[in-house]
Amino acid sequence: MREVIESLVSEALRSAVQGGRITLTELPEPAVERPRDPSHGDWATSVALRTAKAAGMNPRELAQVLADEMADHPDIDAVEIAGPGFINLRVSAHALQRVLREVRAEGTGYGRLDLGKGRRVQVEFVSANPVGPMHVGHGRWAALGDSMARVLEHAGYSVEREFYVNDAGVQMDTFAKSVAARYLELCGREIEFGEDWYRGAYITEIAREIFEAEGASWADADPAKRESHFKETAYVQVLEHLKHVLHGMGVDFDVWFSERTLHAPSADGGPSEVEQAIESLRAAGHIYELDDATWFASIPFGDDKDRVLKKADGSYTYFAADIAYHKDKFDRGFDRVIDIWGADHHGYVKRMEAAVAALGHPGQLDVVIGQLVNLFRDGEVVRMSKRTGEMVTFEDLLDEVGPDAARYFFLRRSTDQPLDFDIGLAKQRSNENPVFYVQYAHARICSILRKAAGADTSDDSVDISATVAELVSEDAPLKLLAGDAELSLMRKLAEFPEVVEVAALQLTPSKLTRYAEELAAAFHQFYTLCKVVDPEEPELTAARLYAVDATRIALADVLVLVGVSAPERM
RNA sequence: GCGCCCUUAGCUCAGUGGAUAGAGCGUCCGGCUACGAACCGGGAGGUCGCAGGUUCGAAUCCUGCAGGGCGCACCA
Numbered sequence: 001m002r003e004v005i006e007s008l009v010s011e012a013l014r015s016a017v018q019g020g021r022i023t024l025t026e027l028p029e030p031a032v033e034r035p036r037d038p039s040h041g042d043w044a045t046s047v048a049l050r051t052a053k054a055a056g057m058n059p060r061e062l063a064q065v066l067a068d069e070m071a072d073h074p075d076i077d078a079v080e081i082a083g084p085g086f087i088n089l090r091v092s093a094h095a096l097q098r099v100l101r102e103v104r105a106e107g108t109g110y111g112r113l114d115l116g117k118g119r120r121v122q123v124e125f126v127s128a129n130p131v132g133p134m135h136v137g138h139g140r141w142a143a144l145g146d147s148m149a150r151v152l153e154h155a156g157y158s159v160e161r162e163f164y165v166n167d168a169g170v171q172m173d174t175f176a177k178s179v180a181a182r183y184l185e186l187c188g189r190e191i192e193f194g195e196d197w198y199r200g201a202y203i204t205e206i207a208r209e210i211f212e213a214e215g216a217s218w219a220d221a222d223p224a225k226r227e228s229h230f231k232e233t234a235y236v237q238v239l240e241h242l243k244h245v246l247h248g249m250g251v252d253f254d255v256w257f258s259e260r261t262l263h264a265p266s267a268d269g270g271p272s273e274v275e276q277a278i279e280s281l282r283a284a285g286h287i288y289e290l291d292d293a294t295w296f297a298s299i300p301f302g303d304d305k306d307r308v309l310k311k312a313d314g315s316y317t318y319f320a321a322d323i324a325y326h327k328d329k330f331d332r333g334f335d336r337v338i339d340i341w342g343a344d345h346h347g348y349v350k351r352m353e354a355a356v357a358a359l360g361h362p363g364q365l366d367v368v369i370g371q372l373v374n375l376f377r378d379g380e381v382v383r384m385s386k387r388t389g390e391m392v393t394f395e396d397l398l399d400e401v402g403p404d405a406a407r408y409f410f411l412r413r414s415t416d417q418p419l420d421f422d423i424g425l426a427k428q429r430s431n432e433n434p435v436f437y438v439q440y441a442h443a444r445i446c447s448i449l450r451k452a453a454g455a456d457t458s459d460d461s462v463d464i465s466a467t468v469a470e471l472v473s474e475d476a477p478l479k480l481l482a483g484d485a486e487l488s489l490m491r492k493l494a495e496f497p498e499v500v501e502v503a504a505l506q507l508t509p510s511k512l513t514r515y516a517e518e519l520a521a522a523f524h525q526f527y528t529l530c531k532v533v534d535p536e537e538p539e540l541t542a543a544r545l546y547a548v549d550a551t552r553i554a555l556a557d558v559l560v561l562v563g564v565s566a567p568e569r570m
Numbered sequence: 571g572c573g574c575c576c577u578u579a580g581c582u583c584a585g586u587g588g589a590u591a592g593a594g595c596g597u598c599c600g601g602c603u604a605c606g607a608a609c610c611g612g613g614a615g616g617u618c619g620c621a622g623g624u625u626c627g628a629a630u631c632c633u634g635c636a637g638g639g640c641g642c643a644c645c646a
Contacts, residue, residue: 037589046588049626059626083589084626129646169646293644304573304642311644318646346574347641371575372640413583416575418639420582425595432595433608440608451605502586514584517594521610528601528610570608 001099001494004075005043005089006030012069013047021065022055041080041088042491048085059085096490097478103493103550104472110557111496115504116157122329123149125340126246127164130239131175132200136373137342139249139394140419143410143563144370145340146251147509150561155504160334162255164325167235168263169318174198176231180223182207183230187219200391206234245395249403250563262324263316274316277324277359278309286358296323301354323355330361338366338507343418345369368507371418373410382423401426404564408435411562412513434517438559439567441520444527445552446568452533452545464552464568472549476542485526489547492522493554500561509561516558523551 009030016022028051035044048063055062060081067079067087075095080088103110125145128134134142149159166172178197182204185191193199210218210233218226239256246252262273271279278294281287286297287309294310296319309320329337337356341348349367356365375382375392382392398406405426412434413419425433446464453467481490495515503511532544556566 031588033586033588035589036585036592040589044588046627049588052626086589166646171646291644295644308644313644315644317644321646343575343640345641349574369575417583418576422582434594436608437594440606444606444609447606506586510584514593521593524609525611527605531604533605570606 001091001095002032002043002498005032005045008070008073008076008089009045009047009066009087012066015069016065022057022062024051024055026054028054035086035088038488040082040086041078042091043089045087045089046085048087052085063087091491091494093482093487094479096487096494097481099490099494100478100481100547100550101474103496103553104546107553108557108560110554111500112154112156113497113501113504114156115501116152116155118156118158119335120160120333121152121157121336121338122160122162122332122334123152123338123340124162124164124329126242126251127166128242129166129171130235130242131171132198132238133202134242134245134394135391136375136394136397136421137370139397139406140373140410141340141342141370142246142249142251142394143407144368144415144509147407147411147512147561147563148338148340148368148507150563151500151503151509151512154500154561157336157504160254161252162257163253165239165256165258168259168321172231172235173227175203175234176227178203179207179210179230179234180218180227183211184219186211187216189219206237209237210234245398248398249407257325257328259321259325262321262328273324273328274320277327278320280327281323281355281358284358284360296355296358298351298354298358301357303350303354307351319351319355322352323359326352326356326365327359330356330359330364334364336364336366338368340368340370343369343371366507368415370415373419373421376420376422377424397421397423404439405433405435407563408438408513411510414508414510434513435564436570438513438516438520438555439564439570441523442552442555442559442566443568443570445523445548445555448527448532448548449545449552452541468549468552472545473542476546477539478543478546480540480543481547483530485522485529486544486547489522489526489551492519493550496554496558499558503561512558512562516555516562519551519555519558523555 007030009032010027013022013024013027013030017024017027028047030045031047031050032043032045035041048059048066052059052062057065063081063085067081070076070079070087070089075092076089077092078088078090080090082088106112123145125141125148126134126138128138145161149161153159174194174197177194178199181191181193181197185204186207210230218229221229243253243256265272266276278287281296286300288295288297292312293308295306296309297306299306307319308317309323310316326337339352346369349369352367353365356362375397400423401409409421409426410419426435428436449464449467449471450462453471481487496519499511499515503509526547530544532541532548534541559566
């Protein structure tokens with residue numbers, strides 16, 4: 001619809017210039033927007049205000065010339081000039097009714113766009129260290145990343161979801177030591193527990209599983225061998241657990257990328273990917289040696305200071321591995337890479353962007369910073385601590401509120417806003433809970449359709465799509481849908497492709513929950529004012545059933561992008 | 571000290587340089603002998619943190635200040 005309006009305005013400008021009614025050396029952008037106030041119409045353009053000076057006319061005068069050019073378009077009912085020189089356009093009922101046909105024809109594909117033109121995008125998110133349970137923030141990244149991927153797919157990108165597994169490095173060793181210590185306790189040994197070791201109850205659980213499976217045989221083994229064995233056993237367990245929890249919220253990854261593979265020698269025994277990445281930067285002239293360390297000159301790429309890649313002791317920094325990781329991503333052919341990180345990593349963004357630019361992919365990395373989650377229960381802050389073992393984990397939260405409420409609440413705030421998550425509210429089945437408000441609209445529609453079809457309302461096996469196929473006819477006289485509530489509903493349905501576009505361009509899936517609530521509200525208002533099933537008005541009933549079914553489809557579509565179910569009954 | 575994010579109604583938050591700044595909750599008033607009242611309608615409630623600047627026009631862009639959050643390793 002936006003394109004239609006934009007070309008209408010551009011056409012009016014061109015025609016007015018050609019006809020000599022205005023004088024411009026250059027045609028301006030159409031500057032089309034949706035007015036905040038619905039009484040100003042469906043669309044407005046400020047083009048007359050912006051170009052009045054260049055055209056040497058006063059804005060209202062210019063607006064009048066342009067309005068005259070636009071008046072005859074079949075999709076436009078009214079063109080009005082308002083305020084200092086806005087041109088307000090009202091879309092015709094006919095054009096809105098056509099939207100209903102579009103929604104039903106496209107079904108789950110309604111709102112699909114070709115912004116991506118099939119370009120390959122990778123979204124990397126969660127990437128929690130596999131040394132313990134995920135915290136609630138991980139849940140937020142999971143919901144955010146997965147919905148972002150869904151939106152990008154809907155907008156025409158080819159998307160892959162990836163989880164970076166930090167299976168190398170000291171936190172893995174700490175993890176192994178911690179598990180080994182608990183294991184030795186179970187074997188009845190006295191142990192000394194390191195200060196920075198992990199103390200969560202889950203460590204003891206893992207140790208117990210190993211103890212039960214393998215007995216006390218490792219108690220007298222060489223500590224290094226024992227820890228190495230425990231590391232592998234335990235981390236695989238944790239990783240499987242992470243997959244399981246994420247899957248429980250409907251989040252599944254295409255690729256689980258192991259950090260270790262970056263450090264390992266190549267297949268033919270040559271240099272590792274980390275070494276190759278450094279060499280590739282060296283070849284491009286971005287590497288120097290200082291104080292026995294190898295440095296990446298990142299300042300020229302906008303970083304605050306240059307960064308060490310290889311330390312004086314010969315080992316590589318985490319950043320070096322991350323550069324290799326991102327080089328690997330681009331080597332795999334992605335046109336665009338999106339990383340979702342917690343706010344506690346924002347200091348890392350500049351150097352990563354610098355590295356990606358130095359590797360020859362400037363501007364192809366987007367880092368989305370997600371602010372943290374504060375958990376509340378009945379107004380009280382719930383503290384999270386990775387070490388005390390008393391934290392509320394992402395899994396705990398999911399068990400308590402369920403995947404629908406969890407995903408919906410995680411998406412409801414914009415990403416750069418810290419999220420206050422109220423467990424009590426998420427569990428409430430009341431009008432205070434927005435996820436139920438939206439799902440209720442969908443269930444209510446299904447109920448109307450069942451009722452209209454004369455279906456037995458107690459029969460749970462009634463299939464809604466079969467009901468619809470029988471009930472809703474393409475011959476329905478949609479021109480009868482001309483009341484305010486009906487027009488508002490159709491306007492809201494028409495907005496969906498724009499919402500997908502904005503969410504995809506700005507990487508802000510939170511727009512979806514807002515839209516879902518607006519669409520649900522438009523439907524509830526329509527329902528209150530318009531009786532759908534009326535035996536005395538068969539024509540009107542047919543038309544309204546058509547509109548109701550289109551709403552059902554669009555609600556289901558937006559909920560798919562959010563990642564929340566669209567129940568037929570509640 | 572430096573950097574990033576935030577500051578909008580009593581609360582939680584929307585708000586792509588446009589018109590009289592919006593929603594939900596809370597509060598007050600009203601609506602089921604019609605298809606799901608888990609719903610709908612209406613009222614009250616604002617110096618958009620403060621001060622400058624840019625322009626036809628600023629909650630939005632720029633600068634400074636204040637308050638809050640998070641970071642500033644040859645850690646990962």
